[in-house]
Amino acid sequence: xxxxxxQPVIDYLQELRELEPDPAALAALGAVRxxxxxxxxxxxxxxxxxxxxxxxxATGVWPRNPDPIPPARVVPGAVPADVTAAVxxxxxxxxxxxxxxxxxxxxxxxxxxxxxxxxxVRAVGTTPRAYVAFxxxxxxxxxxxxxxxxxxxxxxxxxxxxxxxxxxxxxxLVDIERGAAWGIKExxxxxxLFTGVVPDGVARVQLRLRGGAWTTHPVHGNVVLAKVDEGxxxxxxxxxxxxxxxxxx
Amino acid sequence: MRTSDTDAQAVRALTLAxxxxxxxLGPGEQARDVAQDVAVRVLERRSQLRDPDKxxxxxxxxxxxxxxxxxxxxxxxxxxRREGELDDAALDVAAPSPDQAGRMxxxxxxxxxxxxxxxxxxxxxxxxxxxxxxxxxxxxxxxCRRGTVNSLISRARARxxxxxxxxxxxxxxxxxxR
Numbered sequence: 001x002x003x004x005x006x007q008p009v010i011d012y013l014q015e016l017r018e019l020e021p022d023p024a025a026l027a028a029l030g031a032v033r034x035x036x037x038x039x040x041x042x043x044x045x046x047x048x049x050x051x052x053x054x055x056x057x058a059t060g061v062w063p064r065n066p067d068p069i070p071p072a073r074v075v076p077g078a079v080p081a082d083v084t085a086a087v088x089x090x091x092x093x094x095x096x097x098x099x100x101x102x103x104x105x106x107x108x109x110x111x112x113x114x115x116x117x118x119x120x121v122r123a124v125g126t127t128p129r130a131y132v133a134f135x136x137x138x139x140x141x142x143x144x145x146x147x148x149x150x151x152x153x154x155x156x157x158x159x160x161x162x163x164x165x166x167x168x169x170x171x172x173l174v175d176i177e178r179g180a181a182w183g184i185k186e187x188x189x190x191x192x193l194f195t196g197v198v199p200d201g202v203a204r205v206q207l208r209l210r211g212g213a214w215t216t217h218p219v220h221g222n223v224v225l226a227k228v229d230e231g232x233x234x235x236x237x238x239x240x241x242x243x244x245x246x247x248x249x
Numbered sequence: 250m251r252t253s254d255t256d257a258q259a260v261r262a263l264t265l266a267x268x269x270x271x272x273x274l275g276p277g278e279q280a281r282d283v284a285q286d287v288a289v290r291v292l293e294r295r296s297q298l299r300d301p302d303k304x305x306x307x308x309x310x311x312x313x314x315x316x317x318x319x320x321x322x323x324x325x326x327x328x329x330r331r332e333g334e335l336d337d338a339a340l341d342v343a344a345p346s347p348d349q350a351g352r353m354x355x356x357x358x359x360x361x362x363x364x365x366x367x368x369x370x371x372x373x374x375x376x377x378x379x380x381x382x383x384x385x386x387x388x389x390x391x392x393c394r395r396g397t398v399n400s401l402i403s404r405a406r407a408r409x410x411x412x413x414x415x416x417x418x419x420x421x422x423x424x425x426x427r
Contacts (some may be wrong), residue, residue, distance in 0.1 A: 006409035012359035013272055013378035021260075021267045022281055029263055029288050 027112060028041050059185070067119060071108040077117035079134040080156075083173050086199045087158060089122050089132055089221035097123045104132045109164040113138045122219030125161060128162050128187075131224055133169040135159045157181075160223055161211070163188060168195050179236070179249040194226040194233065203241040208234045237246060258295060258304055263288040265305065265380065266312040272379045273316050273371065283319050287312045309380065309390045313372045320364070362412050370405035377379050377402055 005060030077088045097103065098121050107116060110133075120134035137154030139147055158176065168183030175181045182196035194207060198219055205224045206214045210233070217226040238246040266287035270280035290311055363371050369391060376387045385397040388413065 005412070006362075008355050009359040009362050009409050010375075010378050012356050013375065016268050016272050016379045017381060019264075019268050019271060021263045021284065025263060025267070025285050025288075026260065028285060029259060029292075044252050211412055 109167040262291040373401040
């Protein structure tokens with residue numbers, strides 16, 4: 001029996017049901033987003049690309065690539081003075097562990113189009129240890145149409161990572177100063193890890209958990225790490241070395 | 250968390266817009282640009298979306314509008330170049346051509362056929378067959394009644410069946426006339 005003559009059109013349309021976005025489009029999308037959201041976008045992009053259908057590969061509509069978004073490159077650069085003035089961990093002289101393989105591995109969670117300033121990496125805390133670095137968008141690598149969405153000089157800020165899977169940022173200085181530089185990620189050791197970057201002067205932070213309980217956590221090198229239950233965070237506040245509340249969020 | 254929701258929304262928007270743009274414009278730079286523009290618009294205007302359940306309909310509306318505009322711009326450019334002549338090239342869709350086996354490129358032929366439909370017919374058929382939406386959701390995207398959706402899709406398919414290029418293609422796919 002001869003098929004309906006519109007069947008080729010219907011077949012063509014139905015074959016597109018599993019089509020996934022171009023990996024480059026996903027990466028570029030990440031670059032135009034609010035900085036503290038970029039890392040999650042790229043992680044999501046990678047997950048989606050990894051799970052993309054055989055259709056895309058079979059049809060060649062978009063080339064399939066198992067690792068389409070490379071880690072952020074490490075490039076020479078300097079942390080801006082206004083950032084070091086508020087986040088003085090970058091002024092601390094470098095130590096060997098700042099340049100350890102563990103540091104490099106942790107920072108691979110940050111992906112292109114970001115680049116990391118080579119001299120900015122600092123290890124902070126002990127268990128778990130985190131790494132902070134100053135990162136910026138490689139504006140020249142962006143397509144011109146997406147460059148228009150970037151602020152002058154590109155998106156830049158402080159990236160903090162515990163491992164490739166647990167990292168957040170880059171947080172611009174303005175977000176750090178207004179208490180918006182934080183995120184929560186699943187931790188490989190189990191549970192969820194709160195990761196925050198705070199300006200100088202904040203010695204501890206208190207996290208308000210749902211139900212009203214407070215937990216207190218020390219700040220190491222402008223970074224605070226704390227285990228939190230799923231969806232339990234309700235707010236936080238900054239304390240100085242004397243325990244006085246500096247700000248509430 | 251709200252941030253994660255927003256991330257998922259952006260990726261979802263890019264995915265839906267990519268499928269719509271490729272269906273109508275074909276794979277390539279133009280479809281990629283449209284999909285990116287749609288995703289960026291969704292990011293920029295996400296605060297206007299009060300009901301997350303309506304995200305998909307919202308994205309579909311923007312994606313269709315931007316894709317059809319891109320197609321219209323391409324047509325206008327070609328019309329200008331050809332001083333008003335409207336033919337397959339003016340539709341900015343490559344005309345079907347025989348491949349080595351003597352068959353037409355099915356995807357090109359399909360896009361050419363879609364380009365000959367009315368805009369609302371094209372939108373309805375893409376929403377139904379690419380995005381697998383039921384009548385109620387297509388009606389929500391197009392801002393019409395369910396009955397109108399049925400009518401649009403029936404009319405679109407009838408028009409497709411009347412296109413001689415597609416009749417040749419369907420015959421070739423089935424191994425020749427029987």
